[in-house]
Amino acid sequence: MDIAAETIAWTAPSRTPTALARLFNNKAFLVTICLFPAMGLLLVFLTYPLGLGIWLSFTDTKLGQRGVWVGLENFEYLLGDRVFLNAVWNTIFYTAAATILKFALGLWLALLLNQNVPFKSLLRAILLLPWITPTVLSAIAFWWIYDPQFSIVSYVFKDVLHVVDTNFDFLGTPLHARWSLIVANVWRGIPFVAISLLAGLQTISPSLYEAAMLDGASSWQRFRRVTVPLLMPILAVVLTFSVLFTFADFQLVYAITRGGPINSTHLMATLAFQRAIPGAALGEGAAIAVSMIPFLILATLFSYFAIGQRKWQQGGDND
Amino acid sequence: MTKIALKPTQDDLVEVEGELMAWDSQARRILTVYLPLACFLFVLLFPFYWMGITAFKPDTELLDYHNNNPFWIHSPTLQNIRDLLFTTEYPRWLLITMGVSVGATIISLFASVLAAYAIQRLRFRGSQWVGLGIYLAYLVPPTILFIPLAQVVYNFGLFDSPLALILTYPTFLVPFCTWLLIGYFKSIPYELEECALIDGASRLQILRRITLPLAVPGLISAGIFAFTLSWNEFIYALAFISSSENKTVPVAILTELVQGDSYHWGALMAGALMGSLPVAIFYSFFVDYYVSSMTGAVKE
Numbered sequence: 316m317d318i319a320a321e322t323i324a325w326t327a328p329s330r331t332p333t334a335l336a337r338l339f340n341n342k343a344f345l346v347t348i349c350l351f352p353a354m355g356l357l358l359v360f361l362t363y364p365l366g367l368g369i370w371l372s373f374t375d376t377k378l379g380q381r382g383v384w385v386g387l388e389n390f391e392y393l394l395g396d397r398v399f400l401n402a403v404w405n406t407i408f409y410t411a412a413a414t415i416l417k418f419a420l421g422l423w424l425a426l427l428l429n430q431n432v433p434f435k436s437l438l439r440a441i442l443l444l445p446w447i448t449p450t451v452l453s454a455i456a457f458w459w460i461y462d463p464q465f466s467i468v469s470y471v472f473k474d475v476l477h478v479v480d481t482n483f484d485f486l487g488t489p490l491h492a493r494w495s496l497i498v499a500n501v502w503r504g505i506p507f508v509a510i511s512l513l514a515g516l517q518t519i520s521p522s523l524y525e526a527a528m529l530d531g532a533s534s535w536q537r538f539r540r541v542t543v544p545l546l547m548p549i550l551a552v553v554l555t556f557s558v559l560f561t562f563a564d565f566q567l568v569y570a571i572t573r574g575g576p577i578n579s580t581h582l583m584a585t586l587a588f589q590r591a592i593p594g595a596a597l598g599e600g601a602a603i604a605v606s607m608i609p610f611l612i613l614a615t616l617f618s619y620f621a622i623g624q625r626k627w628q629q630g631g632d633n634d
Numbered sequence: 635m636t637k638i639a640l641k642p643t644q645d646d647l648v649e650v651e652g653e654l655m656a657w658d659s660q661a662r663r664i665l666t667v668y669l670p671l672a673c674f675l676f677v678l679l680f681p682f683y684w685m686g687i688t689a690f691k692p693d694t695e696l697l698d699y700h701n702n703n704p705f706w707i708h709s710p711t712l713q714n715i716r717d718l719l720f721t722t723e724y725p726r727w728l729l730i731t732m733g734v735s736v737g738a739t740i741i742s743l744f745a746s747v748l749a750a751y752a753i754q755r756l757r758f759r760g761s762q763w764v765g766l767g768i769y770l771a772y773l774v775p776p777t778i779l780f781i782p783l784a785q786v787v788y789n790f791g792l793f794d795s796p797l798a799l800i801l802t803y804p805t806f807l808v809p810f811c812t813w814l815l816i817g818y819f820k821s822i823p824y825e826l827e828e829c830a831l832i833d834g835a836s837r838l839q840i841l842r843r844i845t846l847p848l849a850v851p852g853l854i855s856a857g858i859f860a861f862t863l864s865w866n867e868f869i870y871a872l873a874f875i876s877s878s879e880n881k882t883v884p885v886a887i888l889t890e891l892v893q894g895d896s897y898h899w900g901a902l903m904a905g906a907l908m909g910s911l912p913v914a915i916f917y918s919f920f921v922d923y924y925v926s927s928m929t930g931a932v933k934e
Contacts, residue, residue: 339838342756349752350764352745353808357771360783361805365774368782379788420674427671430663438675440921445678447917447924449866451884452906456681459688459899467684470699505678510925563775566868570888584777584869591781592873604778615773 371601378595389602402581410562413500421508429516446506454570457499461485489579515549688903714900731882735864738803746811754819772809780873798874803864811856818852855923883909
C-alpha cells in the first residue's frame with residue numbers, strides 16, 4: 316500500500332503530465348487566467364463606469380430614477396451656469412498656482428537634501444509624513460489652523476509679533492479661501508515632489524559636475540546646464556501626475572470649505588459631487604465630471620510626449 | 635523658533651574666531667542649507683504638532699490663548715480620546731477602515747501579481763498594449779468615476795456596504811501595483827526562469843517558487859502603497875456609504891464629528907491623530923520600501 320502510493324507519486328509528475336498540468340502549461344490559457352482578475356476588476360469597475368458616466372452626462376438621470384436622453388442639454392445648461400464656470404476657472408487657477416509652488420519649493424527641498432546633510436534617510440522619512448497621512452485628516456488640522464477666531468497663525472502675528480491688528484480671515488472671503496486651499500495643497504504635495512526629484516538628482520553622476528567645474532561653470536550654470544536637463548525626464552513624469560491629481564482634487568476642498576463661501580471655492584470635482592449626490596442630479600453631476608476629461612487627456616498627452624522625449628535625451632532612438 | 639534665532643549669532647562668533655576661509659564656508663552652508671531645511675521641516679511638521687497638542691488639551695486651555703501659552707499644554711488630558719472611544723463609534727470606524735484596506739490590498743495584490751507576471755514574463759502578442767491600458771487606467775482619477783460607480787454599486791445591491799469599497803478600491807490600486815510589479819519583475823534575470831523551465835518546472839511553479847520569492851520587496855512595496863492608499867481614500871467612501879456604522883475613519887470624522895457650528899476641536903484632532911497613526915506606524919516600519927516604490931514607480 317505504502318509502496319504503491321510512493322511509486323504513483325514518483326511516476327506521476329514528470330512522465331505523463333495530467334490534463335490539468337498541460338492546460339497550465341498552455342500559454343494562451345495561462346495568459347488568460349493571469350489577466351482575468353485584473354482585467355475583470357478594471358472592466359467592471361473602471362471601463363464600464365467610465366462609459367456609463369459619459370452616457371449619464373447626456374441624460375437627466377436623478378438618484379434612484381431612470382433618466383431619458385436629453386442630448387447636450389446638461390452641457391448647455393452648465394455653460395450658462397455662473398457657479399460651474401467659476402468652478403472651471405477655480406480648478407485651472409488652483410492647479411496652476413499649486414503646481415508652480417509645489418515644484419519650486421519641492422525642487423528647492425530636493426536640492427537641499429542632496430547636499431550630504433546628516434541623517435538624510437531619517438529626514439527623508441520624516442518629511443514624507445504630510446504625504447502619507449490621510450488628506451482629509453490633515454485637511455481638518457488645516458481647518459483648525461485657519462479658524463477665524465482661534466487660528467494659531469493669527470495669534471502669532473497679532474499677539475506675539477504685533478504685525479497685524481485683527482485676526483486673519485483665512486476662509487471668509489473668496490480670495491483668501493482660494494489661497495488658503497492652495498497653501499494646504501502645496502503643503503501636502505511638497506514631500507512627494509521633493510522625494511521623487513531627489514531620486515532623480517541622485518542618479519546624476521558627480522563627475523558631470525566636476526567636469527563642468529573644471530570648465531569654469533558657475534553654480535547657476537551647473538544647475539541650469541547639468542541638473543535641469545538631466546532632471547527633465549523625471550520632472551515631466553512627476554509634473555504630469557501632480558497636475559492630474561491636483562486637477563481632480565476633491566478631498567481638501569470638501570474638507571476645508573465645502574465649496575464655500577457662497578460657492579466661490581468649488582472645484583469641478585466638488586461641484587460634481589454636490590450636484591450629483593446630495594443634489595441627486597446624477598446626470599448633471601456626470602456632465603461636470605465629464606467636462607474634466609478633455610483637460611485630463613491634455614495632461615496625459617503631455618506625459619506621453621515627455622516620456623518620449625526622455626529616450627531622445629538619453630541618447631536613444633528618437634521614436 | 636529658537637533654532638532659527640540661534641544660528642546667526644553662532645555665525646558671528648565664528649567670524650570672531652578667525653580661520654575665516656574654512657569657517658566662512660561653514661557659515662555659508664548653515665545659511666544656504668541648514669536654515670532653509672529647518673524652515674521646511676518646521677512648516678511641514680507644524681500641523682502635526684498642532685494636531686497632537688490640540689488632542690491632549692482640556693477645553694478651557696484650548697480656546698483661551700491669553701492666560702495660557704497656546705504652544706504648550708499645562709494640564710494634559712485624555713478626555714478627548716476617552717470621549718472619542720466611548721461616546722462615538724470611533725473603534726468601529728477604525729475596524730471598518732482596517733477591514734476595507736486589508737481586503738482591498740489583498741485583492742489588488744493578487745490581481746496585480748498575476749497581471750504583471752503575464753505582461754512582463756509571458757510576453758504574449760499585445761502584452762505591450764495591455765500594459766499601456768493599465769497605465770492609462772491609473773490616470774483615470776476617482777473623481778470622474780464616482781458618479782457612475784455609485785449607480786453600478788447600487789445595481790449590484792452593494793450600496794452602503796463595506797464590500798462596495800473593497801471591490802471599487804482596486805480600480806486605482808490594481809493599475810498602480812501592476813505597474814510597480816512589472817518594474818520589479820523586469821529586474822529579475824530571465825535566465826533563472828529558463829533554468830527552471832529546462833528542469834521541467836511548470837509556469838505556475840516558476841511563478842510560485844522562483845519569481846515571487848525574488849519579488850518579495852516589490853510585493854511589500856506594493857502592499858504598503860495599496861494599504862495606505864485605501865486607508866486614505868475618501869470620495870468613494872463618502873459617496874457609497876450612508877449609514878453611520880459603516881463609515882470609514884476619514885469620512886466619519888468629517889461627517890459624524892462635525893455637527894452644527896461649534897466644533898469640538900479637541901475631539902476632532904484626537905480623531906485625526908488616531909486615524910493617521912495606523913498608517914504612520916505601518917509606514918515607519920517600511921519607510922525604505924515606501925520611498926523606493928514611490929521613486930521607482932516614477933522612474934519606470
